[in-house]
Amino acid sequence: MQLTTPSVNMTVGFRTIICGLIVLLGLSACGGSDSSSSDYTYAYVQFYNASPNGANVEMREVDGDSFGSAQFGDTTSMYSLESGELELEFIRTDSDDQEVLIDTITVDLREGYKTLIVMSGDFAAPSFSNYQYERKTLEDHFRLFALSVTADNASYDFYMSESGDPFEAANYLGSANAGDLGEFVFWDADDDSDYFDEGEYTIYLTEPGRDEVIFESQTIDFIYETEYVLTLRDVSGAIQEGLVVDTILNSSTVTALTDVEADSQYRIYNSSNIDADLQVSFGGNTDEEDVSFTLSAGELSSFTAIRYGDYRVTVTDPTGSATSLNNKLITLNQGESKAILIYNNDDKLGAATFVESGLPQAYDKTVNFINLVNDFDDVDFYLVRNDETIDTAEYDLQNLEFGESASEVLPSDYYEVIAVYEDDNGEQVLLDRTALFGFVEEENYIVTVEPADTATGYEIRVLY
Incomplete structure (x- = not known):
């Protein structure tokens, strides 16, 4: 008798019968070891x-x-x-x-x-x-x-x-x-x-x-x-x-x-209003050499790329009129950009920091706001377009304490930035206001309110 190879249909049928017997006997199912199933009905x-x-x-x-x-x-x-x-x-x-x-x-x-x-x-x-x-x-x-x-x-x-x-x-x-x-x-x-x-x-x-x-x-x-x-x-x-x-x-x-090996970056702003240039030392990570430079009042440094790690910042007033900021810890994680803002608080230098946005700035602008005025418990920022007032402004940030930062995502447009605080009678008092400013470039913007030699004693600065 000549032996013949079973057809595909015969093979499948035979396998189906065997699988049925195995299921009846309570043994593992045929067709692979994956026991997952789907209970999703939407x-x-x-x-x-x-x-x-x-x-x-x-x-x-x-x-x-x-x-x-x-x-x-x-x-x-x-x-x-x-x-x-x-x-x-x-x-x-x-x-x-x-x-x-x-x-x-x-x-x-x-x-x-x-x-x-x-x-x-x-x-x-x-x-x-x-x-x-x-x-x-x-x-x-x-x-x-x-x-x-x-x-x-x-x-x-x-x-x-x-x-x-x-x-x-x-x-x-x-x-x-x-x-x-x-x-x-x-x-x-x-x-x-x-x-x-x-x-x-x-x-x-x-x-x-x-x-x-x-x-x-x-x-x-x-x-x-x-x-x-x-x-x-x-x-x-x-x-x-x-x-x-x-x-x-x-x-x-x-x-x-x-990436665990991705670089980070930082930039530093001097809001101290001290006449002499401040001396800045940035370092302390064993993998990087210390960097020293100076910053004049109102100066924002460029972004500096650096290896991730834990660093220390020391800022000194060469005139001795303000106490130095010594060994402020700055942690830079992989792929992170951080802003460091130097301020003068009762003749003592300090620093506030925040992480800058990783979102694209082409259409929507992620703007960071920070209060560098220590005279009031909190400050409010309003972003007022040319057809708005403070009362009708769509975008605002409320109750920023000294050294506190917050961010707001704004559509690319022109805004008047207004900073106010409330006095003991609940009345709003103007700290400063800008002319209409165009948040229209592909930049990471920072808005500060800080002490200044102005009529109100304060000034809003838009940095980028």
């Missing part, structure tokens, strides 16, 4: 803004509800909807509070699937892409996806190691490519699942086919039993160079991972 949608020179963008249904807005490097919340076609429009608001339509797209939502809509590229003509993946019910595991959204559409080789292991022990997972959301496979799958084990890991990126690390993340604790989407994007804002890896989950919170 369709899901989320928007991610990856345009590095853009504005805050709102996503909403055409002639329908809003689904929130996102700035660069941020997402909306994830929304649960019915499956089917959904027509969406994307809107920004200009300086006249008028809505500007960016684009309209139609997405086909599927039950049990998440649709991630990504806006990337030059904001003058951005591109919209949508990516779908099925949501899974996971236990003690997570899934990992990656996408490159850099301006030059670059691809990167993606490596991952367990926490504490160096690059030499990392596992190559594949490439993170522009326009292609890829899912990575765990290198050490167990009997329960083919997906990644929850725990702490380190990410490494290299150029394609190269073994020189150009990005190493901090240790990441993957604690959620869900799908993680990692997007590789450009740095924007005060620091202009480098990569950031955004971690997107199912909420509006995005964790931005910076």
